[in-house]
Amino acid sequence: MATPDTAALAEMIVQDVHGQAVRFGSAWESQPALFLFLRHFG
Amino acid sequence: MAEFRPHEVALAEAGIRLVYVGCGLPAMALDFQQTQTLTATVWVDPTRQTYRHLGFVNSWRVLFDLRTLANGRRAWSKGFRQGATQGDPNQQGGVLVVRAGGRAVYGYASEVPGDMPPTETVLAEARRAAV
Numbered sequence: 001m002a003t004p005d006t007a008a009l010a011e012m013i014v015q016d017v018h019g020q021a022v023r024f025g026s027a028w029e030s031q032p033a034l035f036l037f038l039r040h041f042g
Numbered sequence: 043m044a045e046f047r048p049h050e051v052a053l054a055e056a057g058i059r060l061v062y063v064g065c066g067l068p069a070m071a072l073d074f075q076q077t078q079t080l081t082a083t084v085w086v087d088p089t090r091q092t093y094r095h096l097g098f099v100n101s102w103r104v105l106f107d108l109r110t111l112a113n114g115r116r117a118w119s120k121g122f123r124q125g126a127t128q129g130d131p132n133q134q135g136g137v138l139v140v141r142a143g144g145r146a147v148y149g150y151a152s153e154v155p156g157d158m159p160p161t162e163t164v165l166a167e168a169r170r171a172a173v
Contacts, residue, residue, distance in 0.1 A: 001136065001149040004096050010144060012092055014063065014085045017072035022085060024092060028140045032171035033059040034164070036043045037098060037135035039155060041070040 043135075045161040050082050058168050059083065065090045065133055090133065098151050099134040105155075137164055141171045 010025025027033040043062065053060045060082040064071055071084045087093065093100070137159060139148035148167035150159045 001097065001151040004138065004146050004149060006140060006144045006146050009092060009095055012087075012095070014087045014092065015068050015071075017068050017075055017084050017086075019068040024085075025144060027059050027061050027083075028142055028144055031057050031059050031142050032168065033061060033140050034053065034168040034171075035061050035063055035138040035140070036046060037093060037096070037137070038043055038062060038064040039133055039135045039152070040130065041064045041066045041074040 043158075044078070045158075046082075046164075047078065047080060049161075049165060050080065053165075053168065054081070056169060056172050058172050061085055063087055063092065065093060065130060090130070093133060093135075096136060096138065096149065096151065098136050099153060100130065100132050102132050105131070139164070139167045139171050147171050 006025070010023065012024045013021050014024055016022050027035070046060065050060055062074075062080065062082060062084045064074065064084065064086050065088065066086055067088060068086055071086045074080070075084045090100070134152040134154070134157075136152050137148070137150040138146060140146050147170065148164070152158060
């Protein structure tokens with residue numbers, strides 16, 4: 001996997017479990033982050 | 043990804059934020075978080091923009107890959123039971139480790155279902171990102 005462009009990734013908006021919008025890059029603003037991308041829930 | 047649940051507390055204590063990302067809806071994520079008794083963050087990306095950005099595989103062909111069958115058998119033998127699929131069955135996942143501030147230091151894109159790097163490798167990369 002090529003090193004991704006995290007600047008673009010950081011600006012993408014996802015949602016938390018309550019449907020609130022979250023900026024993706026907020027996860028690594030003050031700490032390292034480990035993301036596990038699931039195939040699907042279930 | 044169930045392999046990471048036992049490590050959630052240790053990761054948090056090491057100052058590493060663990061985030062599960064799925065491509066379903068918030069209600070699916072909440073159900074996943076509750077049934078898996080996760081303490082880590084769970085996010086959803088219904089449009090899969092992050093998946094596309096990271097180049098994660100989305101193809102029906104993976105369902106007919108012999109590795110898919112082999113990985114399924116291995117998971118079954120370890121006691122893992124997949125529930126009803128909630129989301130796109132063709133979508134594959136992966137792993138990304140990012141240092142504080144935004145520099146990506148490790149990434150893995152799954153080629154077929156069940157294709158994951160060793161858990162210890164991922165944990166080691168995450169710990170290195172925290173140094």
